[in-house]
Structure formats: structure tokens, C-alpha cells
Amino acid sequence: MAIKLSPLFIGRGAHMEYLKMNNITMKFPGVVALDNVSFDLRLGEVHVLLGENGAGKSTLVKILSGIYTPTSGEITINGRPVSDLTPKGSADNKIAIIYQELSVVDNLSIAENMFLGKLPTKKKMGITVVDKEFLYAESEKYLKEIGLKKNPSTLVQDISISEKQQVEIAKALCSNAKVIIMDEPTSSLSIDETKNMFKIIEHLKKNNIGIIYISHKLPEIKEIGDRVTILKDGKYVKTLNISDLEVKDLVPLMIGREIKDKFVGTKREIAPDEQPTFVVKNLTRKDGTCRNINFEVYKGEILGFAGLIGAGRSECMEGIFGAKTISSGEVYYNGKKLKIHNPYDAMKQGIAMVTENRRETGFFPNFPIWKEIAVSTSLKKSTLGGFTGMVQTKSEKNIAEKFTKKLSIKCTGVNQMTYNLSGGNQQKVIISKWLAVDSNIFIFDEPTKGIDVGAKSEIYAIMRSMAEEGKTIIMVSSEMPELLSTCDRIIVFRDGEISGIFNSDEATEEKIMLAAVHLS
């Protein structure tokens, strides 16, 4: 339903609740995603939505964007009840959404993206053409407003992710949005980019725009948010003024228990004459994303890799694992040089890798959980380059069941499609796959990305117990607290090279950050 609101009318609602969602319930077959949840938003505030994965934040956003129609409940915008919100109706009601996976069109210019579907036109010799002058002038105005110094005619494919995000914000501004929903906007931004994003958000607030902000980064919430609404398992917990509380108070509300950043398990001490079990020498990727990497890991140790996003940590691991081509470099396991040309070789010789991006490189959308977990195990047993062997349905299902219990994967059974699980549970299935392979060297690339707080600590515990059983573990992570609480030693990457190595007892967030960033 399309409701046109006059600007005057919007202006009047400035200090009251512009958007109200009362007693919203959303049922899917077998699942209640939202159970009687209420939420409201004032103009000029940042209202944070907080909750573990699967708490119902995305569902709430999808209702506001008109993708889902709630089973029951009432939405009012500017005092008017709005029934059956459609995606178009949502836009008509001045709601703009900036998804985590950005929806800009890469092969169009910045300006064309901002005016997508409503390009300004003019008559030229009787033919309607795009009014480029107006288009660029108008776009320029909004880009200036948010401080993006780019020519509006630049193709979006040529700008960075953070700039794409800013284009989306500019697009929201030029559609006159009063409500902007941001879904984990800083998840792929660097520190500077995040600071810039906060500046933009401050600016939006001053312009009387209401922002619904979804983020898992608690310190960030304290910095930018005005109010916070906490959801837990689809239920409403509380709405609080952020100025009244400490960040650590939020965690127990989300999970019902307090999590301390305490070292998980016992630190592995290395004897002075001990020989490392896994050694990487002079590794350089063909594309130059990491260069001259030398490090060693001891048996039973968890070695962490810190650094900014794009510093070349994942790229280095892909090179070791054989997934991407290296131009030079050697890998030794127990003194023996390994020959790795592809992930199959790596897996056969005892290396496992849990990749960072589960959607693209992690799971199979057409497989149930048990097949997912069995894929690599059956390959390892197989010969002739991975072409022989029979499917062992019964034992494979048993193994899968064991792991669904061990990692407490929430599913209806091992026959459920991995695709239908929540993000965190998908990741657990992938981890199970590699645990089932029972390799000796485990590379975890952001193993807890998108996993809820409770499950995270379970995974740290599993990693530590694997180390205690004599596995060698490499963990790439962008979350410093988890590196500090999980790893025995931490290597820091900067611009494709190693810039520091710390023992975890002497490491601090500050020391790591100093090694990770350029000071000049």
C-alpha cells in the first residue's frame, strides 16, 4: 500500500515515535521468528537492534522492508497505521535499507545508482534523454553532504566497499528517506572507514533521520547508539537508553549469562629445545597479496593471525592450503617438505581449512547436513585423486549426528538442508566437516564470524581441546579479544607481510593494533 506523506507532515512528527511496531508476531512453518515484539523509532536517533544470531533482527528488518508480512501485529508510521507493507510501500514510506551485502549495481555509475529507477530526463530534439547535467549536479550535492569525494560518473565497480556503502546512504538521502536501516554497516570496514561512517551517521541524525542500527560490535553501539532494543530467541527483552549503561551489561541480556574474556583452557608452553611441527618458509602469493611469509607452529599450539581486513592473512592461508597459486614458498610438516598443488593435496597430507566466507566457499546449497560433513572425509579415504570409494550413508549419518550434538547444531536432524540453517549453525556444520576429516593442521579463517556469543565460546573450547589432543591450530581472526583469549602466540600482518609476533601473555590489543596499522 502506498501512502504519500507530505514533507510538512513528516516534520511534525519529529520528536515523537515516527515508526512504531506493536506486538509483532511472525510465524514460519515450525518456527516463531518473532513473538509479540514491539519496537519504535524516533527521528534523529540511532536505535540499535541487538541480539544473537537467530534472535529475530533480520526478520524485523524484512518486515519493515516489506519482504515479510507479519502474522499479527500493527505497524504505524507517523501515526498512521500501515497494513500490508510491500517493498514499494516501504520505499514510499521513506524507509531505506542498507544491507550487509550491498545492492549497488556494479556496472552503473555512482549517480546512476543513486537515481536508479527515477533518472531525471529532459527533451532533446523531441526525444526524451537522461538529463546528465542535472543528474551529476544533484548527485554531487548528496555526495558532498556525506563527504564522499568521488566523481558521480565513476563506475561503482571501481570504488571500495566502504565507498559503495556511502553511495547507498547517498541514495537513501536522495530518495528523501526518513528511516535508514543499517545491517552491520561496519562489518567489513577498517578503523578509519568506521570512524568516517560514524561521522556520516552523526550527520544523518542532525538531519532528523531515524536510524535502525544492527551490529554485533558492542563498543561501537556505546559510541554511536542512543537507545538499544534487545531481542532474544525472537522475544522482546528490553529497550534501554544507552547513556545509562555499560557495554558489558548488555551481554548477559543477550545471552542470559555473563561472558568473560578469560583465557580458554591452559596456555601451551613451548620448551626451549622443542622443534616446531609445521613450518612455512618464504611464502609469496603469485598475486603479491602476501610476501615472504615465514612462521612456525608447534604441536598442540594455537597460533593466531591478527591484522586489518585486507592485510593478506586469509590470502596467505589460501596459498598454504593450495587453493590459490603461490609463486614461491615451502611448507614442512614434522621436517618433511609437503607438496601441495591444490586443496586435495593439502587435505590428504593432513591440512584442513575452515574458510571465512561460508556462502561462497563453505557449504553446498543442495546438500543435507550429513552429506556436507561427509564430503571431505570421503575424499580423504578415496584414492586416484579423489575418484574412488562408496558413500557410507549409515556411518556418515552417525558421524554427522555426533557432531550436531557436539557443536549443538540447532537442526531438525542430519537430513535437514544446511542451506535452511541459520548462519551460525551453517558455520558449525562446516567446522564439523573438517573436524570429521581429523587432520593434523587446522587453519581456521574467522571461525566465529557470524556465530552467536554462546556458540563462540564453545568453539574456542573445542579448538583448545583439539590442541590438547595434539592438533596444531592456526586461527585467523579480526576480533582481537578472541585472539587474545584463545591463542598461545599471535602473529600480526600488515600489508601482506608479517609485522610482529607476540606471546599471548605479553600481547595486548594496543600492541597488536600498533603492529597492524601504519603509524605514519
Place this chain on the structure above:
Amino acid sequence: MTKEKFQSFWNKFGTLCILIVLFIAFSIGSPKFFPQPANLIQCLLQSTVYILLAFGEFFAILLGGIDLSVGAVACFSGIIVADLSLKGVSPVVCLIVGLLGAVLFGFINGVLINALDLHPFVVTLGTNTIYRGICLVMTGGNPLFNLPKWVKGLSAYIVGIPKPVIYVAVIGIILVAFTTKTVAGRNLYALGGNKQSAWYSGINTKKYTVLAHILSSLLAGIGGIVMLARVGAAEPTAGAGYETYAIAACIIGGASLFGGKGRIWGVILGGITIGTINNGLNIMNVSAFWQKIVMGSLIIASVALEKLISNKVRK
């Protein structure tokens, strides 16, 4: 029946239902069609070449690709077998060399797809023309006939059942086992579902792409030999356009063009659907020219009906 139950029923038996609808339609159209068991056998026999080609096509589609060269590869195998048989080479050698020729073509398809990193559509569009050209060059454009008796014997009847039907049944069973029970079969599904995930899980994606295309051509080659046996002569234009029937059979049978989905059992039903349409139109004395038009329309209608009902169920 609840919605979910119907959905799972339709997923399993949708293709079969469409086939039954076709049977009923043809039986109404021509009384000669349904009541005679002899015609049912004829229907199956006419389906065999389509099914064999569709078996091959299935593996290309399973990876999210396509193989447009199955018709030409089938023709090529037929020509090799015919040519060697005319030179008095023993049957076993003829068949082995004929199938090896098909395997070679499949290998070339797979290697080109990997090496050039092109979509299989483009590669097989080109190789289809090349392979057809090779067929024409080999025969000088003339059909090979007066073949030894054993060639025709390949499609003879055993206890009232045509041999090609038996071949299809045996190969079908082997392929069902291959796709559902072997690690290699499962890996093909994995690769079709998500190529990157497959690579990071240790599956050698390039070798598996070659494997899929070798299987595709090998099965097309078998189809070509059956075609040769049924016709009794090797035409250099035999099987032209059959790739469309093979693709149609896969899709009617529930395979997804996006890859990772489909079952051999469905492909068999899809192939029989194509054969039935063919047979039904013959019996109703529809002219060969009109048959093409009706055939194409029925292919679209079958897939559309399948999709329509699936969508209805999902809502």
C-alpha cells in the same frame, strides 16, 4: 493431503504424473495408442536413444553447465562403428573404438572448458559444429549402409523385449548406483551445488569437470551406436538437434539448469516423455513437419506444467 506432503509427492512423482497425462491424452487422441502392450514397448524403444543422450547430458547439466555436442558425438560413434564394421573388424573392437572416439571428444570438451575458462555452452556450441564437420569429412557426406548383420542385431528382440531397452535399464541401474552410492557421484553433485566450496573441500574441480564431459560423451556414444543399430545405416547428419531433446528430457525429469539437482530416475522418465510424444504423434499420423512444432510445444508445456504446479505448491 497437506501441502507439504503434496510437495514431497510432486518432487518425487511430478514427472511421472506428466507422463501419465500424456498417455491419457494420446489414448484419447488415438485408440491404437494405449491398449496395445506392443505399442508400449515401441514407445520405450523409441525413447532409448533420447534416454541415453539425456543420461550424458545430465552430467553436464548437473555441474550447472550444458553439452550441446551430444548429437554430433552420437553420430560420430555411429560412423566409426559403421566404418570399421564395413572393413570387417571384429564387433568388440568396433564398439570399443567407437566409444573411445566419443570419450576423446568428451575429454576435449572438458579440457577446453577448463583451459579457456569458458562456459560449457560456448565450448560445446563450437565443438558441436566441429564434431559434425568431422562426421561429414569422414563420410564425404554419404551415408554408410549395407552393414554386417551383427550391427542390426544390436537392436534385436530378446524374449519380446528390444535389446536397447535392456541396455538402458542396465545403464540406468549403473548410473543410479554411481550417482547415489559412489563418492565420485556425490562429488559431482557437490561441484554442481557450489564450485568454490567443492574446491575448498578438496574436490579437484577441473578433473571432475573433465569426468562429467567424458561421461556425457560416452553415454552419447552409446546412444549413437543404438541409433546406428536401429536405423541400420550411419548418416553423417544423424542425431542433429538431438541435444535439444536430451536437454528437454533432463529438465522434464527435474534436473536444474543451475546445477546440483536432478536424478537419473527423473531423466529416464523425461526421456520416455520425449519418446512418448514422438510415438504418439506418429500413431496419430501427424506429419513429420508438424511433429516438430507439436513436439516443441509439448516440451515447453510439460516443463511449464511441472513448474506451475511446483510453484502453486510452494505458495
